[in-house]
Amino acid sequence: MLHARILPSPHAHAVIRTIDISEAKALPGVYAVLTHKDVPRVAYSSVESTPSATALQDRYCLDYILRYVGDRVAVVVAETPDVAEQALKLIKVDYEVLPAVLHPRHALEPNAPRLHPEKESSGIFDYTRNVAAHIRADFGDVEEGFVQADLVVEGEYFVSPSQQVPLENHTVMTYFDENNCLVVRTNCQAPHYVRRALARILGLPARRIRVISTETSGSAGGRQELLLEDLCALLTTVTRRPVTLAYTRAEEFSSSVYTPHILRMKTGVLRDGTIIANQMILLAGTGAYGTHPLITQRNSLIPALALYPCPHLRFGAEIVYTNHAPAGVFCGTSLLQEFFALESHIDEIANRLGMDALALRRKNWIKTGDTYRLGQDSGLGRQDKPRVESCGLPACLQIVEDKLNWAGKRKHAAAKQGRFRRGTGVALAMQENPGGQANTSGALIKLNGDGSFDLFVGATDGGSGATTMVVQIAAEVLGVPLTDILIHTSETDFTPFASSTDAATAFYASSGATRKVSEQMRRQILAVAGRMLNVLPEALKISNGLISGPNGQQVMIEQVAAYALYNDGRQLMTTASWKVQQTPATFAAQGVEVEVDTETGNVRVFNVITAVDVGRAINPLIIEGQIQGSVAQALGATLSEELLYDQKGALLTANLSDYRIYAAPDMPEMQVYLVGTDDASGTFGAKVVATVPLYGIAPAIANAVVNALGIRLYHIPLTPERLLRAIHTQTKKKS
Amino acid sequence: MSRIGVAWFRRKGTHKSMELELRINGVIESLDAAPNESLQTLLRREGHCSVKHGCETGECGACTVLVEGVPRPSCVMLAAQAGGCELMTVEGLGVASKLHPLQEAFIEVGAVQCGFCTPGMLLSAYALLKRNPSPTKDDVRDALSGNLCRCGGYEKPVQAVLRAAAVMRGEKVEALKYNTINPAQEQEVEHGNLLPVLASSAVASTVKLAVANPFLL
Numbered sequence: 029m030l031h032a033r034i035l036p037s038p039h040a041h042a043v044i045r046t047i048d049i050s051e052a053k054a055l056p057g058v059y060a061v062l063t064h065k066d067v068p069r070v071a072y073s074s075v076e077s078t079p080s081a082t083a084l085q086d087r088y089c090l091d092y093i094l095r096y097v098g099d100r101v102a103v104v105v106a107e108t109p110d111v112a113e114q115a116l117k118l119i120k121v122d123y124e125v126l127p128a129v130l131h132p133r134h135a136l137e138p139n140a141p142r143l144h145p146e147k148e149s150s151g152i153f154d155y156t157r158n159v160a161a162h163i164r165a166d167f168g169d170v171e172e173g174f175v176q177a178d179l180v181v182e183g184e185y186f187v188s189p190s191q192q193v194p195l196e197n198h199t200v201m202t203y204f205d206e207n208n209c210l211v212v213r214t215n216c217q218a219p220h221y222v223r224r225a226l227a228r229i230l231g232l233p234a235r236r237i238r239v240i241s242t243e244t245s246g247s248a249g250g251r252q253e254l255l256l257e258d259l260c261a262l263l264t265t266v267t268r269r270p271v272t273l274a275y276t277r278a279e280e281f282s283s284s285v286y287t288p289h290i291l292r293m294k295t296g297v298l299r300d301g302t303i304i305a306n307q308m309i310l311l312a313g314t315g316a317y318g319t320h321p322l323i324t325q326r327n328s329l330i331p332a333l334a335l336y337p338c339p340h341l342r343f344g345a346e347i348v349y350t351n352h353a354p355a356g357v358f359c360g361t362s363l364l365q366e367f368f369a370l371e372s373h374i375d376e377i378a379n380r381l382g383m384d385a386l387a388l389r390r391k392n393w394i395k396t397g398d399t400y401r402l403g404q405d406s407g408l409g410r411q412d413k414p415r416v417e418s419c420g421l422p423a424c425l426q427i428v429e430d431k432l433n434w435a436g437k438r439k440h441a442a443a444k445q446g447r448f449r450r451g452t453g454v455a456l457a458m459q460e461n462p463g464g465q466a467n468t469s470g471a472l473i474k475l476n477g478d479g480s481f482d483l484f485v486g487a488t489d490g491g492s493g494a495t496t497m498v499v500q501i502a503a504e505v506l507g508v509p510l511t512d513i514l515i516h517t518s519e520t521d522f523t524p525f526a527s528s529t530d531a532a533t534a535f536y537a538s539s540g541a542t543r544k545v546s547e548q549m550r551r552q553i554l555a556v557a558g559r560m561l562n563v564l565p566e567a568l569k570i571s572n573g574l575i576s577g578p579n580g581q582q583v584m585i586e587q588v589a590a591y592a593l594y595n596d597g598r599q600l601m602t603t604a605s606w607k608v609q610q611t612p613a614t615f616a617a618q619g620v621e622v623e624v625d626t627e628t629g630n631v632r633v634f635n636v637i638t639a640v641d642v643g644r645a646i647n648p649l650i651i652e653g654q655i656q657g658s659v660a661q662a663l664g665a666t667l668s669e670e671l672l673y674d675q676k677g678a679l680l681t682a683n684l685s686d687y688r689i690y691a692a693p694d695m696p697e698m699q700v701y702l703v704g705t706d707d708a709s710g711t712f713g714a715k716v717v718a719t720v721p722l723y724g725i726a727p728a729i730a731n732a733v734v735n736a737l738g739i740r741l742y743h744i745p746l747t748p749e750r751l752l753r754a755i756h757t758q759t760k761k762k763s
Numbered sequence: 764m765s766r767i768g769v770a771w772f773r774r775k776g777t778h779k780s781m782e783l784e785l786r787i788n789g790v791i792e793s794l795d796a797a798p799n800e801s802l803q804t805l806l807r808r809e810g811h812c813s814v815k816h817g818c819e820t821g822e823c824g825a826c827t828v829l830v831e832g833v834p835r836p837s838c839v840m841l842a843a844q845a846g847g848c849e850l851m852t853v854e855g856l857g858v859a860s861k862l863h864p865l866q867e868a869f870i871e872v873g874a875v876q877c878g879f880c881t882p883g884m885l886l887s888a889y890a891l892l893k894r895n896p897s898p899t900k901d902d903v904r905d906a907l908s909g910n911l912c913r914c915g916g917y918e919k920p921v922q923a924v925l926r927a928a929a930v931m932r933g934e935k936v937e938a939l940k941y942n943t944i945n946p947a948q949e950q951e952v953e954h955g956n957l958l959p960v961l962a963s964s965a966v967a968s969t970v971k972l973a974v975a976n977p978f979l980l
Binding site: 110192193194195196197243244245274276277278423427493645648649650652653654655656657658659660661683684685689690691692693695698699700701702703704 | 799815816817818819820822823825872873874876877878879880901903904905907908909910911912913914915916917918919920921939941942943944945
């Protein structure tokens with residue numbers, strides 16, 4: 029087993045003039061050193077995007093242009109990690125340092141350096157202005173709407189960069205197996221995409237590449253990318269030896285991040301609180317490469333604005349290159365940022381109108397039966413606009429309102445003095461994946477002689493419990509105990525193809541495929557059982573693995589399997605594919621209680637109430653855990669997590685003490701309510717709920733701080749420094 | 764990968780090595796270690812893959828090992844420092860056929876999502892219950908303060924530890940409840956059915972975490 033290490037770029041933007049690897053190569057124990065001269069120049073994207081001719085591909089295994097501190101300069105593989113580390117120090121590089129773009133606004137300036145001038149890259153919207161993607165979605169005419177409005181409210185919101193912080197760092201191992209196939213063991217959760225991409229990059233036929241997605245730590249959505257597999261595979265092809273390549277925690281912080289976002293809201297309302305025009309324009313960095321979710325998953329998520337359908341809507345986004353680590357996938361693409369802006373803004377509007385914040389929401393929110401107005405224009409290319417089949421918002425908000433004692437708490441808003449001030453805040457959230465990308469999955473099932481089933485599904489479970497729920501669905505349809513089903517996922521050799529750009533649509537696709545294949549298997553079983561019992565298949569029922577007829581006839585599935593195998597001479601098995609047509613929308617209402625220390629600026633959240641529309645909770649145990657985890661992540665993003673860079677673009681917060689995620693003692697009291705609704709579009713009405721509880725926490729906390737202090741913060745995380753600055757500014761204004 | 768893979772791990776390269784005597788999960792072992800090797804690397808190399816690699820600075824708690832009964836981050840401890848010590852990993856806590864009440868509670872409550880932080884939490888909790896069999900919620904949170912988790916929100920692990928503590932004191936525990944409002948009642952989905960699969964997939968992770976497997980990275 030050989031160990032590889034990457035030589036990281038010390039500069040945010042530089043070109044390699046010369047690179048001398050002779051000394052490094054000569055070090056005893058070093059097997060290979062690769063630079064941009066040794067690798068094929070094939071443009072690729074580390075994230076699978078909507079299949080199209082205009083897919084953005086701007087990345088190379090090793091490039092002569094370096095675009096962020098930590099970018100790949102060269103890679104070394106050696107006998108031990110220590111020797112590899114030594115070899116890195118022996119590589120001599122002559123850099124031409126270029127001016128760097130360190131803020132999304134600077135990327136657009138006329139004299140800004142261009143990060144992607146190379147001809148081989150494709151799909152970039154406008155490389156001269158560093159614009160990786162430009163998105164516009166319109167419904168009606170917002171300008172007209174603003175003219176007609178009684179009041180127009182504007183606001184600008186900022187979200188600092190953060191990181192997914194998966195507990196397990198990205199780790200890859202590659203080797204050639206006994207059939208001379210390249211095996212890639214990785215904790216990436218998109219094995220089929222990795223295989224396709226590697227085939228292109230390495231020039232190997234895909235059939236000679238096996239990708240195994242191992243059991244991996246929860247990734248917060250961050251593991252749908254090709255991050256190290258290309259280099260590791262290249263090293264194995266060069267050395268013909270097994271190679272392992274992993275990030276250290278410090279490298280993980282620079283691998284793929286959540287980039288800064290600037291959002292401008294402009295809303296036109298009538299005196300009575302009806303929203304008639306709503307506009308959100310967002311400027312986000314994508315870092316060094318075009319991997320921002322809005323580029324790659326543009327068609328898969330409805331933007332936050334859709335929560336309040338009104339006659340005139342506009343959503344615009346400009347995604348620009350900056351000299352930082354590239355944007356990775358996070359749970360829910362950019363919805364966390366979007367809802368922070370939207371739900372903070374709604375409270376602002378309520379304040380200006382002198383209306384209750386909940387009443388304003390109730391007046392304008394989306395309802396069952398509404399269509400998504402922005403869906404069509406976002407490029408989904410659907411003939412019919414998807415409709416909301418079920419919406420649990422009313423019930424969710426009622427629960428939050430009651431449990432928070434909203435009316436009572438809000439009354440005391442006026443009497444706020446003293447060092448510690450309390451406040452309550454509420455926000456709503458929604459997630460809908462219309463399946464416009466037609467996410468697909470497949471499933472295979474076979475019945476074994478002992479009555480157990482092998483189920484092969486194209487799905488990966490990053491600790492989300494998705495595989496458990498898929499097994500539950502199969503067991504429900506087949507009428508057997510859960511322990512009779514053995515599930516196999518995530519190996520390109522024998523699991524069917526699944527196009528997974530995010531865990532939510534992956535679940536809908538795999539659960540649909542599982543249901544279909546289980547129904548087919550059930551029919552096969554009953555057909556054989558019917559012959560065995562001399563009863564019509566339609567009259568038979570299966571329960572707990574036992575098939576019974578109307579007159580007390582019984583046979584076990586085990587016996588059916590044996591009969592088919594030895595009498596009929598065939599094994600019962602079948603396959604099915606599923607293309608997601610429509611997925612259900614998930615909704616949540618979240619309320620928080622905070623206590624602000626006006627002397628230190630600390631915001632202490634002491635109560636969080638989350639009510640989620642879960643459709644049918646097929647596994648409340650798992651769902652509750654997912655929701656609690658999302659709340660913990662969101663609390664971190666709102667109050668303590670921030671990636672800080674120095675003036676040269678180097679990351680300052682590269683360990684888990686400086687980058688602060690929530691730990692057990694930090695957690696507030698949490699209440700989780702699972703609200704059921706009827707929705708036919710998910711399998712058995714189950715809705716994916718893991719991500720929606722992420723979105724409402726930041727705005728709810730911002731709204732609670734307003735309630736406590738009368739000050740709105742427009743920038744998350746709401747660090748003590750930012751809060752103190754705002755308090756002092758307000759005190760100055762008053763005096 | 765065959766046994767040859769394990770031999771590759773053992774190749775020393777250019778480092779000298781020392782011989783260490785350690786008592787790991789009750790078994791005295793004599794092992795070769797390089798002077799600059801961390802305890803984490805040594806343990807994983809010897810097949811105790813429940814000791815996870817989350818960071819290199821002792822901040823995440825995924826590499827927690829009990830050294831003489833005290834939870835320590837093995838990634839910032841040299842193997843040599845553990846010479847002559849009694850070590851415990853999750854492999855020594857319980858096995859699939861006989862789980863420790865802590866492990867059972869974690870599974871029952873649904874505190875294992877991806878499971879990466881679980882071995883560390885189990886050991887921290889074990890050490891806590893050894894010194895304080897009746898901890899309060901805050902005691903438990905404090906004991907778990909060094910174990911970071913990104914999936915789960917900490918609520919369920921804390922609940923699990925309190926539950927296990929009660930079981931170990933010989934008290935009865937109540938059935939778990941969820942705040943499910945107006946569930947769709949077209950087909951009966953008995954919540955009792957959840958446990959076997961959840962158990963099998965969660966046991967699979969905790970057991971995988973507890974069982975030596977050279978394949979695990």
